[in-house]
Amino acid sequence: MSQTRHVPVMLQRCLDLLAPALEEPAPGGGAPVVVDCTLGLGGHSEALLTRFPEARLVALDRDTEALRLAGERLAPFGDRATLVHAVYDELPGVLGRLGIPSVQGVLFDLGVSSMQLDEADRGFAYAQDAPLDMRMDQTTGISAAEVLNTYPAGELVRILRAYGEEKQAKRIVSAVVREREKEPFTTSARLVELIRDSLPQAAKRTGGNPAKRTFQALRIEVNGELAVLERAVPAAVAALAVGGRIAVLSYHSLEDRLVKHVLAAGAATTAPPGLPVVPEEYQPRLKLLTRGAELPTEEEVTENRRAAPARLRGAQRIREDVS
Numbered sequence: 672m673s674q675t676r677h678v679p680v681m682l683q684r685c686l687d688l689l690a691p692a693l694e695e696p697a698p699g700g701g702a703p704v705v706v707d708c709t710l711g712l713g714g715h716s717e718a719l720l721t722r723f724p725e726a727r728l729v730a731l732d733r734d735t736e737a738l739r740l741a742g743e744r745l746a747p748f749g750d751r752a753t754l755v756h757a758v759y760d761e762l763p764g765v766l767g768r769l770g771i772p773s774v775q776g777v778l779f780d781l782g783v784s785s786m787q788l789d790e791a792d793r794g795f796a797y798a799q800d801a802p803l804d805m806r807m808d809q810t811t812g813i814s815a816a817e818v819l820n821t822y823p824a825g826e827l828v829r830i831l832r833a834y835g836e837e838k839q840a841k842r843i844v845s846a847v848v849r850e851r852e853k854e855p856f857t858t859s860a861r862l863v864e865l866i867r868d869s870l871p872q873a874a875k876r877t878g879g880n881p882a883k884r885t886f887q888a889l890r891i892e893v894n895g896e897l898a899v900l901e902r903a904v905p906a907a908v909a910a911l912a913v914g915g916r917i918a919v920l921s922y923h924s925l926e927d928r929l930v931k932h933v934l935a936a937g938a939a940t941t942a943p944p945g946l947p948v949v950p951e952e953y954q955p956r957l958k959l960l961t962r963g964a965e966l967p968t969e970e971e972v973t974e975n976r977r978a979a980p981a982r983l984r985g986a987q988r989i990r991e992d993v994s
Contacts, residue, residue, distance in 0.1 A: 678975040679714035680780065681967050681983050685918045686722050688960055688985040689776040692916040693723040697775055702727045705776035706766075708759035708907065713741030715778055720748045726776075728752045729769065731759050733808035733894075758808070760902040766910055773912035779930075781900065782922035800860035805886075805893045815889040819862070820855045824848050834897070834925065835888030842869045843885060859886075887923065897925060904933040908957065911988035916960065918985045927964055927982045934959060934986045956992065960985035 679685075689705065697703045703726045707716045710732035720728055728751060732738050738754050745752040755765050759779065766774070803816035819827070824844050831840035846869040847856070856862055863882040870881050891897055907917055917934075921927035937957035942949045964982035972979045 678977075679718065680920055680975065680978045680981045681965075681971065682715065682718055684965065684983060685715060685778060685920070686718060688918045688983075689719070689778065689916050690722070692775040692914055692987070693719070693726050695775075695914075696725070698912060703775035704729060704771055705778065706731070706762065706774050706907070706910070707778050707780075708762065708903065709778075709780045710741050710754065711737055711780065713744040715780055716741065716752065717744055717748075719776075719778070720745065720751055726751070729765065729771070729774070730754050731757045731762065731765060733758045735808070735810060758899055758903075760899045760906060762903060762906050762910060773915070774910050775912055775915045777907040777911065777915070777917040779903070779907070779917075779919040781896075781920060781926050800858050803856055803859055803862065803889075805890045807894050812893065815893050816856050818889055818892055819847055820851050830892045831885055831888045833888075834891040835884035835886075836924070837884040837888065839870050842871075845869075891925075897929065900926060900929055904930055908933065908937055908986070908988065909992070913988050913991055915988045916985060917988075918983065921964070921982045921984070922980045927984070930984050931964070934984055937986065951990070954990060956988060956990055957986040958989045960987055 693703045693705055695703065703723070705719050705723070705726050705728055707719065707728060707730040710716055710730040711734075713730070716728055716730050719726065728745075728748070730741065730745075730752065732741070732754075733756070735756060738756055742754055745754070753769065757765050766772075803814060803819065805815040806812050818830075822830070827844045827847065828840045831837040831843060837843065843866055846865050847862075850856070850861075850865055862885070863880075866882045866885055904917075904919065911917060919930045919934075921930055934957060938955045938959045940949055940953050940955055942953035946953075961984050964984050966983075967978040967981050
């Protein structure tokens with residue numbers, strides 16, 4: 672499989688956001704540490720190691736195949752790169768095992784990696800027929816087919832509405848329940864066809880492939896993505912040394928909303944209203960580095976259509992936690 676097709680999203684902007692924290696030695700004079708929480712094929716990691724020659728990288732991925740391929744790509748950097756099989760909410764445990772008390776940079780590139788979309792047998796893409804798997808870590812957990820075939824109808828409706836923002840969830844689930852009684856779902860093409868047949872004409876005319884929202888919802892459920900992210904972003908902020916920076920690329924409104932909430936909360940005072948002087952423990956921990964969410968340029972979207980939905984937010988740690 673060629674790695675050249677993998678184009679990291681908003682790469683230059685991510686590097687520039689993290690640069691001030693990674694161009695200086697860590698407190699105490701050691702090498703600055705940057706964590707790539709979503710290694711994928713290693714495009715962002717390779718660029719981080721290249722641009723910041725003093726930095727040490729810790730990279731996480733739950734996908735064993737991604738770790739293997741990225742390991743080949745990052746081999747020239749030797750022991751500057753430490754690759755770990757882990758989900759990104761496991762960051763505190765990973766850093767603890769490596770004896771790293773705090774880090775200078777954290778990068779999240781959320782969503783599905785190019786490799787997962789492009790490898791047909793993973794079942795992430797609705798444009799090609801494949802087994803309905805969708806597990807980012809194929810060594811554990813339940814597949815999308817199991818979710819479709821075994822979840823009660825009410826739970827499926829909830830998932831499609833909450834994770835896919837699918838207005839036609841009831842129609843789609845009614846059809847799924849009817850069809851799975853005849854024969855369990857195993858492949859993506861049958862599901863795509865069922866969704867097309869279930870939707871009213873007006874719903875098919877807007878928003879691209881009508882199966883997109885259902886596939887997103889199933890993927891989030893199978894991988895527990897939002898629950899993991901809800902734990903991971905606060906953990907990453909907590910791991911930052913003062914002066915450290917975090918950059919997060921999201922690809923749909925659910926992710927972006929969650930990231931926005933965590934960073935905005937960190938950048939706000941927690942003092943009760945009306946205090947004449949705000950004590951240290953109530954001062955913001957973070958300074959926001961982006962005004963709202965930054966979008967990719969038109970040129971980038973033209974070159975890399977997968978960048979189109981990207982939203983980038985960044986923040987800097989400005990004080991220690993006061994216990």
